[in-house]
Amino acid sequence: MPSFDVVSEIDKPELSNALHQANKELGTRFDFKGTDARVELSESTMTVFADNEFQVKQAVEVLCLKLAARGIDLACLDYQRIEEIGGGKAKQIILLKEGINSDLGRKLVKQIKDKKLKVQTAIQGDQLRITGKKRDDLQTVIAFLREADAGIPLQFNNFRD
Template structure:
């Protein structure tokens, strides 16, 4: 007998698209008139981090908006971006951002509970590291789960993969 139908719930971002958005934001900050002479810059920090610096709090926030705009144009959900508050560092202001991937344990438990409570009968969700595997006896039940999870907001960008 064939295995029961299943799909995975993941939270991943396309690193190349994030890279492209970063470079576009960097280029726009260098060429836009309202950023000239403000010392505004965007730099990578670590594997998935970005640091935005400027001389004023307003300009650093505006630079963050430019970066967010570029991410949206590249189909990267803003739920995947964790941006801190502007903080003063000497004479400059900084915002540290991090691109998040994976579903943390607390959110995975919340999603699993939601599927158990509100999903069709016979649907099971298992936490597997930073993703969830959802199985059911019928594919229609899986489609119903996908539909109602798209309506919910768990504070993390969800993708549904490996549907079989």
């Protein structure tokens, strides 16, 4: 039976490339000369550092342009408020949203079932497995999920016939 997985992932190599490009641009831009503007990446967060709140906003804009150019959907970013960290410095933490949590998974399963398509949906950890007898039904589900507002970017992979 044909099946596919619905996931929400961030391409880690592209993310690190975009981060590197943003840091490079922050180091060469005239309005950031002599400042300590930079972006750091940890497991599931990015932290933007700069000298003041305005420069943090500008650095986040540069970062977003680089992420978009590398094909990373900006809907997977969750911006926290800008904090003063002393010494006239400021930072902003940006959380990376990955995976489909159980509440969103249940909501998507309910929406698919309400469409009355002949497919089975199973929540498997942080992804959904959609199985059906006809390839056309699966393609209808993919089209429906692209239209639905899940709040996070969804990818469809592991399509098996």
